[in-house]
Amino acid sequence: MGPRFVSLTSVALGGFFEERHHSLAGAMSSFVDALPDAEHGDIESLGRALGSVHGLYSYLLPESAGGAAVGRGGSKSYVDIRSLVLIREALGYCSPVADAIFAVQGLGSYPIVLSGSDEQRERYLPAVLSGDRIGAFALTETEAGSDVASLRTVAVADGDDWVLDGDKTLISNVGIADHYVLFANADPEKGRKGITAFIVERDADGLHTEQQPMSIEHPIGSLRLRACRVPDSQRVGAVGEGFKIAMQTLETFRVTVGAAANGMAAAALDDSIGHVRQRVQFGKSLGEQQIVQAYLADMATELDAGRLLVARAAYEKDVRGERAAREVAMAKMFATEAAQRIIDRAVQLHGGRGVLRNTRVEALYRGIRPLRIYEGTTEIQKLIIAKTLLR
Numbered sequence: 001m002g003p004r005f006v007s008l009t010s011v012a013l014g015g016f017f018e019e020r021h022h023s024l025a026g027a028m029s030s031f032v033d034a035l036p037d038a039e040h041g042d043i044e045s046l047g048r049a050l051g052s053v054h055g056l057y058s059y060l061l062p063e064s065a066g067g068a069a070v071g072r073g074g075s076k077s078y079v080d081i082r083s084l085v086l087i088r089e090a091l092g093y094c095s096p097v098a099d100a101i102f103a104v105q106g107l108g109s110y111p112i113v114l115s116g117s118d119e120q121r122e123r124y125l126p127a128v129l130s131g132d133r134i135g136a137f138a139l140t141e142t143e144a145g146s147d148v149a150s151l152r153t154v155a156v157a158d159g160d161d162w163v164l165d166g167d168k169t170l171i172s173n174v175g176i177a178d179h180y181v182l183f184a185n186a187d188p189e190k191g192r193k194g195i196t197a198f199i200v201e202r203d204a205d206g207l208h209t210e211q212q213p214m215s216i217e218h219p220i221g222s223l224r225l226r227a228c229r230v231p232d233s234q235r236v237g238a239v240g241e242g243f244k245i246a247m248q249t250l251e252t253f254r255v256t257v258g259a260a261a262n263g264m265a266a267a268a269l270d271d272s273i274g275h276v277r278q279r280v281q282f283g284k285s286l287g288e289q290q291i292v293q294a295y296l297a298d299m300a301t302e303l304d305a306g307r308l309l310v311a312r313a314a315y316e317k318d319v320r321g322e323r324a325a326r327e328v329a330m331a332k333m334f335a336t337e338a339a340q341r342i343i344d345r346a347v348q349l350h351g352g353r354g355v356l357r358n359t360r361v362e363a364l365y366r367g368i369r370p371l372r373i374y375e376g377t378t379e380i381q382k383l384i385i386a387k388t389l390l391r
């Protein structure tokens with residue numbers, strides 16, 4: 001293990017952050033030192049403890065829902081993205097699986113924050129905050145990945161209920177989720193304008209789940225809906241509003257993926273510094289070799305560039321209240337791609353140890369890969385950036 005975790009607030013100095021962020025950064029540094037996943041055993045307990053013990057889910061919710069996110073005149077849907085990037089960077093550093101559960105708790109509750117009825121907000125959000133409920137976000141299908149608007153799961157009205165049929169794949173938190181915010185098309189002829197959001201309980205009749213084995217520790221699986229009956233009171237927002245809700249949710253959280261990548265890259269850099277200081281070859285430490293020094297310099301520079309892009313995008317969203325589509329896409333793309341390069345270098349610097357199963361850099365090498373894919377692939381981020389340039 002190398003030097004102690006250093007928070008983003010120290011890198012991006014005053015400008016982007018406020019006093020409350022510095023306090024949160026301090027709390028997250030202590031959290032990192034406590035290594036929570038070792039403490040809480042299985043994944044589900046860890047997921048619940050992030051709320052019940054550590055209070056982190058409060059940052060996913062606005063003040064109006066009992067959460068810690070205070071801003072933009074008490075807006076009902078305001079979440080403080082700068083707090084979320086601080087939390088995800090720290091979680092990415094110490095426990096990528098905790099980070100994944102935290103992120104999906106956000107995706108599985110924000111549609112309710114955004115468009116849920118008063119009854120849904122009261123029923124779900126306090127339980128999300130305490131960790132009594134773990135949420136999930138079910139959008140992707142086998143034939144609808146980057147092109148999510150082409151999803152084929154259908155919702156047919158039947159009296160006061162909806163009957164859902166279809167299949168979802170690659171849904172995080174399957175196995176530990178208590179509910180899914182699920183997107184189905186209530187009027188396929190209208191294309192994306194028919195997509196509608198529903199809250200489906202884990203024990204709903206007609207819902208079957210199956211874990212999908214992953215290259216990393218990450219709860220994930222598929223959903224099969226066969227005549228799955230959901231009362232109309234579980235519909236989130238208006239019929240046909242689901243695509244907008246899904247996109248707004250993803251846009252809100254996307255920059256935080258970059259933050260998680262930065263945390264993982266920082267862990268790899270720290271381990272590399274620790275390793276090259278003590279590993280001696282050819283009569284001197286690796287750290288005294290100039291090629292090794294050049295690697296470290298590149299890794300640290302790329303990491304700081306990723307962190308600054310993330311801080312800028314989070315600031316734009318919080319303070320200017322803008323979508324900041326270009327800044328967010330740049331931050332997500334650059335930070336995740338740079339983290340992959342940094343972690344690859346870290347493995348190289350560790351030599352053969354770097355590919356021994358369950359050394360930290362080896363786990364990070366596998367762990368960083370999905371971040372370049374989920375919540376919009378690198379290629380999709382490039383399309384978003386180019387679109388804003390050519391507009």
Ligand SMILES: Cc1cc2nc3c(=O)[nH]c(=O)nc-3n(C[C@H](O)[C@H](O)[C@H](O)COP(=O)(O)OP(=O)(O)OC[C@H]3O[C@@H](n4cnc5c(N)ncnc54)[C@H](O)[C@@H]3O)c2cc1C
Pocket residue numbers: 104137138139140142144145146147169170171172173218220370373374375376377378379380
């Ligand atoms: C770990 C993990 C967790 C996930 N969790 C969730 C979840 O909780 N909920 C959920 O709904 N989904 C989840 N997903 C799914 C994820 O959102 C999709 O994998 C992602 O959107 C890409 O879709 P796809 O896998 O079908 O790939 P495709 O869309 O088939 O893409 C394959 C390749 O083609 C490229 N491509 C596609 N379109 C274009 C284009 N127009 N131009 C150039 N290149 C293009 C892509 O960038 C990619 O490189 C998760 C995925 C992973 C890996």
